Amino acid sequence: QRMPIPMRSVTAERREIGPIVVSRDARPVVLVTELYDPEWRADWVDAAGMITPGVVRQSRDARPGGFLEMEPPGPGRWMLRLDYEGRAAKAGLAVSLLAWTAWLGAWGLLSLVGRKRGETL
Numbered sequence: 001q002r003m004p005i006p007m008r009s010v011t012a013e014r015r016e017i018g019p020i021v022v023s024r025d026a027r028p029v030v031l032v033t034e035l036y037d038p039e040w041r042a043d044w045v046d047a048a049g050m051i052t053p054g055v056v057r058q059s060r061d062a063r064p065g066g067f068l069e070m071e072p073p074g075p076g077r078w079m080l081r082l083d084y085e086g087r088a089a090k091a092g093l094a095v096s097l098l099a100w101t102a103w104l105g106a107w108g109l110l111s112l113v114g115r116k117r118g119e120t121l
Contacts, residue, residue: 014081031067114118
């Protein structure tokens with residue numbers, strides 16, 4: 001049985017989904033319509049606030065860039081917390097910042113050298 005569950009974005013990198021109530025005889029699968037990336041991390045938080053790490057998989061009916069799929073750890077009332085690490089995006093930003101800094105430094109140095117010679121760039 002498919003049933004929508006409330007989701008809220010806490011930050012750009014964090015989603016909270018739930019509450020998800022799992023009966024004793026059920027083995028539900030939670031499908032989240034976020035594009036799958038191995039940098040997603042899942043934690044299941046129970047009613048007492050205890051955290052159980054979860055496993056994030058690409059959905060079974062996966063198409064390229066499929067959705068996220070997780071299974072609750074067992075019966076009870078759960079909140080699913082998803083965090084996106086985004087290490088690749090942060091590394092790309094660092095490389096870009098370094099390249100811009102080098103480019104601006106080279107431009108400033110060439111401008112200074114050109115002024116000393118009486119040239120303009």
